[in-house]
Amino acid sequence: MTGEVNTEGELDEAEIFHILGNDRRRATINGLAESGGSIAVSELAEQIAAQEADNEEDAQKLYKSVYVSLRQTHLPKLEEQGIIQYDADDQRIMPGGRMNEIQVYTDGSTGLGAMQRSVYLVVSVVGLLTIVGAQLGVPVLDALAVEVWAVIFLTLIIVLSVYQQYR
Known part of the structure; x- marks a missing residue:
């Protein structure tokens, strides 16, 4: 991603709730936390599609939509806020400097x-x-x-x- 990373100060609660107000961004944060360090965007998209779909066939149909929305909308937003780091060459995401700060509000391993x-x-x-x-x-x-x-x-x-x- 090419956006400038905002790491000045702490995230305010309004911004945190805006970020977490989207199911796919929450799923991205939780999926990355559960991965133990990094996760391929394609693997994350498969997980999210499976969570959103009623069955495996629907998940396969939903995969492309999830993948595109992650790449075009959700990953840039999370990277811009310093929550994740995105390696465009490897198509992998890793925790950013603010990952722990936002995990307190999720179902992840903090809080x-x-x-x-x-x-x-x-x-x-x-x-x-x-x-x-x-x-x-x-x-x-x-x-x-x-x-x-x-x-x-x-x-x-x-x-x-x-x-x-x-x-």
């Missing part, structure tokens, strides 16, 4: 996902400290065996994981 990871971190750290404290004979913590504390905290982590998976 609620970040909060959930924080809960796991807190439970793990408290569990570790409790187990070490019980091992060292800290009053109250030594009321239960180290193994019991370990089972309690591992069970808590499993329950949190199951809850997250099936909520």
Whole structure:
């Protein structure tokens, strides 16, 4: 893409909501986040067409429209805002400098996902400290065996994981 990348300051919420107000731009951000680093435009267009279509035949018919709209409209907009980087030679997109800034507002791995990871971190750290404290004979913590504390905290982590998976 040839547009000038706007990386001055942070994106304001109005611009973020404008960007995310389009299903294909949201799907682009989420698809890129799930790809683990970069994704071919053709692969992304296939994914988006499959999401929008009712069946595989409709997805194949929709593919060209999705591909063209990505190349002509959505990728330039996202690149202009510094959310993605687009390699025209390889036909691949990569995260831009502002990808994390906008992912907070999507269903991607930040936002609620970040909060959930924080809960796991807190439970793990408290569990570790409790187990070490019980091992060292800290009053109250030594009321239960180290193994019991370990089972309690591992069970808590499993329950949190199951809850997250099936909520």
